Amino acid sequence: MVVDPLKDFPGYALRRASSAAMAVLARRLSILGLRPTEASVLMVIQANPNITQSEIGRLLDIAGANMAPLVGRLADRELIEREPVDGRSHGLKLSDAGRALTLRVKKAMTAHEDELVSKIPAPHRAAFLAALHALWSAEPP
Amino acid sequence: MVVDPLKDFPGYALRRASSAAMAVLARRLSILGLRPTEASVLMVIQANPNITQSEIGRLLDIAGANMAPLVGRLADRELIEREPVDGRSHGLKLSDAGRALTLRVKKAMTAHEDELVSKIPAPHRAAFLAALHALWSAEPP
DNA sequence: TATTGTTATACTCTATAACTATA
DNA sequence: TATAGTTATAGAGTATAACAATA
Numbered sequence: 001m002v003v004d005p006l007k008d009f010p011g012y013a014l015r016r017a018s019s020a021a022m023a024v025l026a027r028r029l030s031i032l033g034l035r036p037t038e039a040s041v042l043m044v045i046q047a048n049p050n051i052t053q054s055e056i057g058r059l060l061d062i063a064g065a066n067m068a069p070l071v072g073r074l075a076d077r078e079l080i081e082r083e084p085v086d087g088r089s090h091g092l093k094l095s096d097a098g099r100a101l102t103l104r105v106k107k108a109m110t111a112h113e114d115e116l117v118s119k120i121p122a123p124h125r126a127a128f129l130a131a132l133h134a135l136w137s138a139e140p141p
Numbered sequence: 142m143v144v145d146p147l148k149d150f151p152g153y154a155l156r157r158a159s160s161a162a163m164a165v166l167a168r169r170l171s172i173l174g175l176r177p178t179e180a181s182v183l184m185v186i187q188a189n190p191n192i193t194q195s196e197i198g199r200l201l202d203i204a205g206a207n208m209a210p211l212v213g214r215l216a217d218r219e220l221i222e223r224e225p226v227d228g229r230s231h232g233l234k235l236s237d238a239g240r241a242l243t244l245r246v247k248k249a250m251t252a253h254e255d256e257l258v259s260k261i262p263a264p265h266r267a268a269f270l271a272a273l274h275a276l277w278s279a280e281p282p
Numbered sequence: 283t284a285t286t287g288t289t290a291t292a293c294t295c296t297a298t299a300a301c302t303a304t305a
Numbered sequence: 306t307a308t309a310g311t312t313a314t315a316g317a318g319t320a321t322a323a324c325a326a327t328a
Binding site for chain 2: 004012015017025046116120125131135
């Protein structure tokens with residue numbers, strides 16, 4: 001009946017797969033009161049204590065203008081602490097509450113990733129991840 | 142120096158790969174005065190003359206509320222024509238201008254897809270597309 | 283001069299609720 | 306009652322421009 005002319009375009013399949021996965025992850029994280037970007041920022045701070053917000057932005061490809069309200073929300077909820085390292089930049093660290101929440105974020109994310117990976121035949125998993133990295137990092141600016 | 146704790150998460154790589162690819166496609170299509178969703182709707186109409194807008198929404202997973210302004214823009218630009226098939230639904234067809242533009246959309250999309258595919262080793266391409274389809278269609282509602 | 287952080291603003295995509303007209 | 310189409314509205318992510326303070 002209805003023909004889908006986009007079905008065999010890898011770019012379209014990539015977009016649909018990504019948005020389907022993001023929707024599931026967002027639902028999981030909303031239980032913790034977090035959005036996906038907030039959760040990823042918490043994980044980056046945990047892995048890099050005293051990182052500055054501009055460094056996080058470069059790592060996650062989030063513009064500085066958008067980092068400000070994001071970090072502000074996390075600080076308002078006392079999940080992170082800011083300590084001046086410079087006259088203009090602050091090092092970010094997790095608070096105790098932030099550390100506890102990040103532990104739950106990690107569990108949610110790992111469970112989510114396991115779900116995704118389980119849908120891909122085991123022998124193809126490594127090549128799949130390699131292909132995603134090739135598409136991710138090699139795009140022109 | 143800075144550690145990326147998300148790098149090995151397929152879900153995160155999926156998101157980054159998708160948004161990088163979408164950014165490139167959006168830039169290509171903006172030359173034609175189209176957004177990615179508008180371009181995909183044109184292609185669906187071309188492949189399915191007289192399709193209704195609710196059928197397009199189900200195919201592309203776009204909510205009815207969001208189809209209305211999208212189709213309205215295409216009709217305002219006289220790229221498509223609406224003919225009542227029903228008291229409440231309209232069949233959509235490309236106008237001559239719409240057909241000409243869709244031809245250019247197809248070329249832009251094909252060029253874009255070829256670029257993507259070229260970044261993936263040839264022996265892994267089929268498995269990559271299959272994996273994307275598995276992630277796309279098998280997500281729970 | 284360049285960088286960090288910030289505010290303000292706008293656009294796109296998405297999501298929900300409410301309504302009408304038709305089936 | 307269910308569906309098609311529409312309007313209004315809000316949230317989230319992203320983008321640019323502008324600015325102050327600092328390096």
